[in-house]
Amino acid sequence: MGKQTPDVVIGTVWRNNSDMGTPQSLPILLPTVGGQRWSCHSCGDCCRSLVVHLTADDRERIDAGDWASRLGVAPYLSVKRSWVLNKRSDGACVFLDEQGLCAIHVRSGETAKPLACRMFPFSVRAVADGWQASIRFDCPSVVRSEGEPLDRSTIAIGEVASLLPHRAGRNARLPxxxxxxxxxxxxxxxxxxxxxxxxxxxxxxxxxxxxxxxxxxxxxxxxxxxxxxxxxxxxxxxxxxxxxxxxxxSPPPAPTDKQRGMLRQFAFACSEYTSLDEFRSGAVAKVFIRVAQMRKAEAFRRGDGTVPALPGFSKVVTFDAVESVQPARRDRESIEDLLTRYAVARLESRSVFGAGYYGWPVFRGLGALWLTLAAIGWFARYVACSANRDSLQFADVARAVGIADRAATRLPALGTLAERARLAYLMNDDGLARVIGAYVLVEQAP
Ligand code: SF4
Structure with a gap:
């Protein structure tokens, strides 16, 4: 990976909302992460794992396509004053066909798809002077950096962003x-x-x-x-x-039991995305879900016995087995490249502080980024353990980065005062360096 360069303006779109009288050109700020590539390889991961929220225009297009009768099920549902794409019992989007393709795309073309699907794996945030774009690492093609150079996606991002109202509001304030x-x-x-x-x-x-x-x-x-x-x-x-x-x-001192427990609890918090079933659950079911979450969080704090199953994993593993997984030796270069791309993309898209990260101040937000990298170290070990491996490989780290990035900036629980207090504790007594040192992903080069 070459020298990193800061954000640059690499495209412009036209302001869509007409409240300014005349249209204005708005730049798309896309991080120039050295060597990062992406093209969609139609793996269908996003169609299975994400809950897709719809705009009014999305719903109108779906209604016009008469999809309710074509699919034989409701194409979208009302949840919590919002509308989301419906899912099948296996968690896949109802539009995902047997060939693994989007039925809307196949029938009516890319522009007929919901905005969120067209935007993925990018997201945009309105800032004072345009749109700040960022790339998500919960797409396997992003993690593996496969496809076209990133700047080829700017026009597509611009087209979708131009359909959104540009309201920078509080995002325009410096953190x-x-x-x-x-x-x-x-x-x-x-x-x-x-x-x-x-x-x-x-x-x-x-x-x-x-x-x-x-x-x-x-x-x-x-x-x-x-x-x-x-x-x-x-x-x-x-x-x-x-x-x-x-x-x-010399390596940082080993973390205390409390620091280690806090790191595990942070990792658990990152894994707790909300499924469509949870979105739709009633008040009583929500109480049961909350109690189960608290029990799991407590198990992660203690860190003994069996790891409570995380979403997407079925193998039973113990906390001790996770701790015993060794850092990677063979895939060191590709793992370092992935971690560097991930951290630099977060920095350059400013999705680490201020409006990009729950309104957090800069140094706390940076601290959360380093803590996320330590959590990736724990997750990668858990993934390796689930696949009966005793040392890390690229695939383990790739999956771990996807889990962590899916949560970062998107999971409200990570922006709470409790998380800020956890981070404040870990920033004391060299805690961040200590948990990073305990969960290094690659063996130190000789
Ligand atoms: S996860 Fe990425 S590669 Fe897979 S279908 Fe979605 S955008 Fe395409």
């Missing part, structure tokens, strides 16, 4: 760096650019890159930086990036 310290645009650009370049620096071992990034973030969060702003903040970051690697000669 806080930390409590009561509002960031400037130059500071955000400096931080994301320097961290992206640091994470892409192959001359440094991956485990050290991520450990340094976590310690840098903790130092900035707890340091007195109120008067260290602008150019001085850039100098401090540069100074820390020069000094912190010297501390990486």
């Amino acid at each position: 806080f760096l930390k409590a009561r310290v509002r960031a400037t645009e130059d500071e955000l650009t400096m931080l994301t650019d320097r961290l992206a370049r640091w994470l892409g620096d192959r001359s440094v071992a991956w485990n050290d890159r991520i450990t340094v990034a976590a310690r840098l973030t903790t130092t900035l969060e707890y340091g007195r930086i109120r008067k260290v702003r602008g150019r001085r903040l850039a100098e401090l970051v540069q100074l820390l990036l020069g000094a912190l690697p010297k501390e990486c000669g």
